[in-house]
Amino acid sequence: MKSVLPLFIFVDACGWEIIRNDPFVGQCAPIRKRLSSVFGYSSACVPSILSGRWPDEHRNWCYFVYDPEHSPFKSLKPLQWLPRAITSRRIFRRWLSKFVKAQLSFRGYFDLYNIPFQHISLYDFSEKKSPLQPGGMNRGSNIFDFLEERQIAYHVSAPERSEEANRDALIADIKSERIDFAFLYWPGLDGLLHAVGNQSPEVPVKLRRYEDWIGEVIAAAEPHYDEIRLYIFSDHGMANCDQLLDLKSVIEPLPLRFGEDYAAVYDSTMARFWFFNDDARAQISEALQSVSLGRILPESELQELRAWFPDGYFGELIFLVKEGVLIVPSHMGERPIRGMHGYHPSEPQSYAMLCTNQADLPDDVSAIPDIFKLMTRDAELAKARNSQPLETSAAELEPQFK
Numbered sequence: 001m002k003s004v005l006p007l008f009i010f011v012d013a014c015g016w017e018i019i020r021n022d023p024f025v026g027q028c029a030p031i032r033k034r035l036s037s038v039f040g041y042s043s044a045c046v047p048s049i050l051s052g053r054w055p056d057e058h059r060n061w062c063y064f065v066y067d068p069e070h071s072p073f074k075s076l077k078p079l080q081w082l083p084r085a086i087t088s089r090r091i092f093r094r095w096l097s098k099f100v101k102a103q104l105s106f107r108g109y110f111d112l113y114n115i116p117f118q119h120i121s122l123y124d125f126s127e128k129k130s131p132l133q134p135g136g137m138n139r140g141s142n143i144f145d146f147l148e149e150r151q152i153a154y155h156v157s158a159p160e161r162s163e164e165a166n167r168d169a170l171i172a173d174i175k176s177e178r179i180d181f182a183f184l185y186w187p188g189l190d191g192l193l194h195a196v197g198n199q200s201p202e203v204p205v206k207l208r209r210y211e212d213w214i215g216e217v218i219a220a221a222e223p224h225y226d227e228i229r230l231y232i233f234s235d236h237g238m239a240n241c242d243q244l245l246d247l248k249s250v251i252e253p254l255p256l257r258f259g260e261d262y263a264a265v266y267d268s269t270m271a272r273f274w275f276f277n278d279d280a281r282a283q284i285s286e287a288l289q290s291v292s293l294g295r296i297l298p299e300s301e302l303q304e305l306r307a308w309f310p311d312g313y314f315g316e317l318i319f320l321v322k323e324g325v326l327i328v329p330s331h332m333g334e335r336p337i338r339g340m341h342g343y344h345p346s347e348p349q350s351y352a353m354l355c356t357n358q359a360d361l362p363d364d365v366s367a368i369p370d371i372f373k374l375m376t377r378d379a380e381l382a383k384a385r386n387s388q389p390l391e392t393s394a395a396e397l398e399p400q401f402k
């Protein structure tokens, strides 16, 4: 039997508003806190949690960027001649994404989404490595580098496996007493919320299923670890998309040429622009100012959000819509979906959460990158205590209870 298991369970999109009126994990992790999210999608939030740093530091922000010089997609350009009835279909895009990912040896999450093949050779993909692995950040280190440097044995989920398979792999590692740190990642709720929205009766059903699974993990750990330091947390929430915005139809009629005068990535909640002349900048800025469902984010605000990139790598102009508005069609999807995230972090549904059985949650844990501090603190604590005989470490625990 070992002394301590730090158990970090990441439930994607399980926002503060999702659990605020739900007893989620109230039995095993009764202390709960609302956390600020990071501006961006999971492509920004997950690396921020794993590194304890913000997008302007680690440079994992939005997936697609205008970078024709480094574009790995040149070979896909001839696909523009295939009929749109095929190339816009999700099933075709998913199959092709898998193929391209293998061809290009991308290690992280990869999806071609709805990027038009006509322009695909203008883009690069910014997450070529997996943030869930050591060396997985675009800049700097993450929790897995930290654990490897200190030779702390850990478990981490493999995103290509199902949620149940990842749960079972963790249980196997727990039973072997091989590990001093565990990071479990469950993305299923995110997918469900995108499809059904945050008010569907399917959401509490999914939460109950997670509680059952967490109960199974704890039951497996109790005979092997004297103390389980449990943290259940998310990266962001999910807003219902009640208004659709066809932003392309605002920009594309302008007398400007895509790829010659400007380039753009239409994400689901923001649009990012690069300009190749002053006229394009002026015309697009003016057109965007007439769109009441969103606004251009000023540099000062992007700096506050820690998503300001002076080199314009992720876009020279960022247009963000209000919570509940979905840009459609976009480069992310051709058709509407029920829920989306990636709005301003101060919007109600953006907030993330942390639930724990640890009463001594530091006050400076207030945003999702702060979860990193808890991970490093508990990993070092587990390494130290687990290397001693259990009796000694139990004696050391005693002062806490006086």
Ligand SMILES: [Zn+2]
Pocket: 013, 042, 190, 191, 194, 341
């Ligand atoms: Zn999502």
